[in-house]
Amino acid sequence: MNEFSLLFLFMLALATTVQLWLLKRQRVHVATHRQAVPKEFEQAVSLEAHQKAADYTRAKTGVTSIELIYGTILLILWTLGGGLQLLDNIWRSFELSPLLTGTGFMLTVFLAMSLLELPFSLYRTFNLEQRFGFNRNTPKLFIIDSLKQVLLMLLIGGPFAALVLWLMSPSEADSGRLARENWWLYVWSVWMGFSLLMMWAYPAIIAPLFNKFNPLEDSALEQRIRQLLERCGFAYQGVFVMDGSRRSSHGNAYFTGLGNNKRIVFFDTLLKSLKPEEIEAVLAHELGHFRRKHVLKHMLVMAAMSFISLLILGALIEKDWFYTELGMSQPSLHAGLLLFLLIMPVFTFFIQPLMARTMRKHEFEADDFAAEQADANHLISALVKLYEENASTLTPDPLFSAFHDSHPPAPVRIAHLSAKT
Numbered sequence: 193m194n195e196f197s198l199l200f201l202f203m204l205a206l207a208t209t210v211q212l213w214l215l216k217r218q219r220v221h222v223a224t225h226r227q228a229v230p231k232e233f234e235q236a237v238s239l240e241a242h243q244k245a246a247d248y249t250r251a252k253t254g255v256t257s258i259e260l261i262y263g264t265i266l267l268i269l270w271t272l273g274g275g276l277q278l279l280d281n282i283w284r285s286f287e288l289s290p291l292l293t294g295t296g297f298m299l300t301v302f303l304a305m306s307l308l309e310l311p312f313s314l315y316r317t318f319n320l321e322q323r324f325g326f327n328r329n330t331p332k333l334f335i336i337d338s339l340k341q342v343l344l345m346l347l348i349g350g351p352f353a354a355l356v357l358w359l360m361s362p363s364e365a366d367s368g369r370l371a372r373e374n375w376w377l378y379v380w381s382v383w384m385g386f387s388l389l390m391m392w393a394y395p396a397i398i399a400p401l402f403n404k405f406n407p408l409e410d411s412a413l414e415q416r417i418r419q420l421l422e423r424c425g426f427a428y429q430g431v432f433v434m435d436g437s438r439r440s441s442h443g444n445a446y447f448t449g450l451g452n453n454k455r456i457v458f459f460d461t462l463l464k465s466l467k468p469e470e471i472e473a474v475l476a477h478e479l480g481h482f483r484r485k486h487v488l489k490h491m492l493v494m495a496a497m498s499f500i501s502l503l504i505l506g507a508l509i510e511k512d513w514f515y516t517e518l519g520m521s522q523p524s525l526h527a528g529l530l531l532f533l534l535i536m537p538v539f540t541f542f543i544q545p546l547m548a549r550t551m552r553k554h555e556f557e558a559d560d561f562a563a564e565q566a567d568a569n570h571l572i573s574a575l576v577k578l579y580e581e582n583a584s585t586l587t588p589d590p591l592f593s594a595f596h597d598s599h600p601p602a603p604v605r606i607a608h609l610s611a612k613t
């Protein structure tokens with residue numbers, strides 16, 4: 193009996209084919225519209241910039257396609273190909289306690305996965321981004337970053353994996369079961385608490401390990417921002433400038449943190465290219481996400497999805513076929529967790545367009561908020577500058593965009609904002 197193996201392979205093939213087809217559509221669509229700047233952007237964007245965006249988009253989708261095929265092959269090798277089984281055998285041969293075996297196994301898999309992804313992140317940074325003039329990273333900084341990431345994974349991921357496995361371990365009342373009864377409910381609660389803690393701690397503890405954050409010094413701009421925040425009744429911990437230019441010339445702005453630990457972060461690259469009134473409009477958009485409760489909604493959706501996922505895993509983890517049909521001979525807590533984490537995206541892949549649609553709806557709502565609190569024209573000019581400087585395509589394939597894009601296609605978004613002026 194190997195119905196589940198076949199179902200898994202079928203879903204994997206389907207998801208990979210659909211994604212490759214969408215990427216191909218995107219490449220073709222961008223290439224067909226390469227010759228002319230779309231009418232509504234003719235004034236603001238040069239043909240040269242438009243063609244750079246087209247070439248950059250095509251190069252990026254090309255790498256993504258190869259990475260997708262590579263990831264699909266790796267997933268088969270990990271599961272049915274026996275990769276996980278091999279690592280499990282090695283860890284079991286050390287004859288440590290189940291908790292240490294499980295934690296060691298999980299950390300080794302995560303470490304191996306990041307190593308296997310390394311060629312792609314190297315290629316993206318030092319070839320793709322370099323070719324289009326976006327890369328500011330150096331090999332030295334890249335290595336330091338990678339080492340820090342591994343260290344963080346061991347320091348945070350290690351204890352957390354051990355905690356989860358400990359919560360799952362059966363007690364004496366669970367004889368005949370692999371895992372404690374209702375373990376998934378405990379793990380879900382701990383996972384939620386951990387996520388909130390990380391959201392709170394990230395801006396203060398983790399982000400500064402990778403970047404410098406200095407308080408915004410431009411006092412005229414600071415005053416403008418403070419007035420906007422007061423107008424919107426927004427409590428925050430400060431406006432910071434991040435040295436994003438250390439690694440890339442792409443510009444961005446974001447909100448981070450939780451409760452009274454909220455921060456506003458501007459990349460130095462963004463501040464350089466936008467006028468104060470444009471920065472105010474971008475900030476008003478970001479504030480819109482908070483005021484329309486998008487962050488909270490996102491957190492609630494994630495909480496509900498992880499609840500359902502863990503509920504399903506609660507049933508699967510006791511079934512022998514779940515392991516054998518995915519290439520592992522011996523059921524265990526750590527094998528169950530890891531198999532589930534690996535194969536889940538294959539089965540939830542088709543939820544993606546729904547999520548992307550909700551996110552695009554939120555972008556429109558945040559734009560509406562920005563148009564009320566600031567000037568829609570300034571947001572338009574800021575967005576056009578950002579599209580141009582980041583070489584974002586103005587002509588995405590409609591189907592690709594509907595499936596993947598968290599932001600509305602440029603022409604649609606600008607038209608929506610223009611109607612508010």
Ligand SMILES: [Zn+2]
Binds near residue numbers: 477481555558
């Ligand atoms: Zn937004």
